[in-house]
Amino acid sequence: MRSRTGFGEQTPPAIFSLILGLFGLSMAWGAAARMSIVPAAISEIILGGVAVVFAIAAVAYGRKLTLRAGTLIEDARILPNRGGLAALAVCVSVLAAGLVPISPVWATRVMYVALGLHVLMALLVIYVLVSGPKEQRQVTPLWHLSFVGFIVAAVSAVNLGKYELAEAIFWATLVAAVIIWAVSAVQLVKRVPPAPLRPMLAIHLAPASLFVTVALGFPADDFPTMVMMARVFSIVAMLILLGLLVSLKSLLEAGFSPMWASFTFPMTAFSAAMLSYAGQIDSVLERILGGVMLAVASVVVPYIAVKVIRMWMTGQLALKTNAAKA
Numbered sequence: 010m011r012s013r014t015g016f017g018e019q020t021p022p023a024i025f026s027l028i029l030g031l032f033g034l035s036m037a038w039g040a041a042a043r044m045s046i047v048p049a050a051i052s053e054i055i056l057g058g059v060a061v062v063f064a065i066a067a068v069a070y071g072r073k074l075t076l077r078a079g080t081l082i083e084d085a086r087i088l089p090n091r092g093g094l095a096a097l098a099v100c101v102s103v104l105a106a107g108l109v110p111i112s113p114v115w116a117t118r119v120m121y122v123a124l125g126l127h128v129l130m131a132l133l134v135i136y137v138l139v140s141g142p143k144e145q146r147q148v149t150p151l152w153h154l155s156f157v158g159f160i161v162a163a164v165s166a167v168n169l170g171k172y173e174l175a176e177a178i179f180w181a182t183l184v185a186a187v188i189i190w191a192v193s194a195v196q197l198v199k200r201v202p203p204a205p206l207r208p209m210l211a212i213h214l215a216p217a218s219l220f221v222t223v224a225l226g227f228p229a230d231d232f233p234t235m236v237m238m239a240r241v242f243s244i245v246a247m248l249i250l251l252g253l254l255v256s257l258k259s260l261l262e263a264g265f266s267p268m269w270a271s272f273t274f275p276m277t278a279f280s281a282a283m284l285s286y287a288g289q290i291d292s293v294l295e296r297i298l299g300g301v302m303l304a305v306a307s308v309v310v311p312y313i314a315v316k317v318i319r320m321w322m323t324g325q326l327a328l329k330t331n332a333a334k335a
Contacts, residue, residue, distance in 0.1 A: 017072030021332035022093030030273020076335035083333035095154035098126035102161035150212035167226025
């Protein structure tokens with residue numbers, strides 16, 4: 010007879026990938042609010058609701074670690090859980106960005122906590138890759154979460170006027186993103202990923218979108234290069250999105266799985282980037298793309314969230330992602 014699992018004993022880190030997408034939905038609605046398209050209250054309500062879900066998940070995972078700390082390394086060795094742990098740190102960065110207009114003081118504190126978590130998670134991934142089998146060292150889109158995810162903290166940094174910090178993060182993560190994009194492109198030419206892993210390809214859209222959002226946060230007169238970077242990466246993001254849309258049937262071939270959480274944050278990040286660009290440059294194309302993607306994400310993200318959270322509540326998410334048990 011199977012024993013009942015207590016609270017938090019097998020919390021799957023993969024749930025944080027889904028929660029990241031929900032946080033991103035708040036970010037996208039916030040971008041729409043800054044254009045006076047919708048009330049700011051919508052973004053704040055989403056932020057508050059998702060923050061509660063995130064807190065529950067974080068407490069549950071923290072309990073698992075207190076019961077048996079070794080589960081952290083065990084989880085990090087499994088692909089979806091490794092991505093979930095990286096997403097945990099990114100969640101804190103998005104929370105910080107959402108807090109900027111509400112409380113700059115708390116936003117600053119949360120941003121630095123997020124940066125600390127990013128460093129710890131990146132070191133954890135490096136340790137797991139170095140100490141594990143050689144086959145696990147293959148570059149995947151999840152590397153963006155681990156090594157480029159720092160860019161989300163730069164969203165808070167520019168909005169808080171910490172331009173030197175934001176600029177340092179921007180250029181460092183840009184180098185990492187370009188390397189990951191280049192290696193991934195070569196891998197795609199040689200071999201298409203197995204159908205169950207193809208949804209992860211959507212993650213490539215998130216960094217390009219975030220580079221747009223961050224670049225737009227710098228004062229144009231003091232950082233003219235960033236204006237050009239915003240234009241460049243808005244085009245890069247559009248091209249990546251086009252590639253994903255052309256390949257959509259292939260991406261969905263394996264049917265619904267927890268990996269569909271990979272679609273959520275990139276969609277919302279793209280919407281926020283396009284709406285932010287349209288708000289500053291007054292571009293019709295970006296306005297349309299951002300609005301359409303916001304409408305699509307507002308349906309797709311909750312749909313995926315309901316299914317994945319239901320799997321989490323019934324224990325199926327832990328089983329399907331092979332989460333470690335305390």
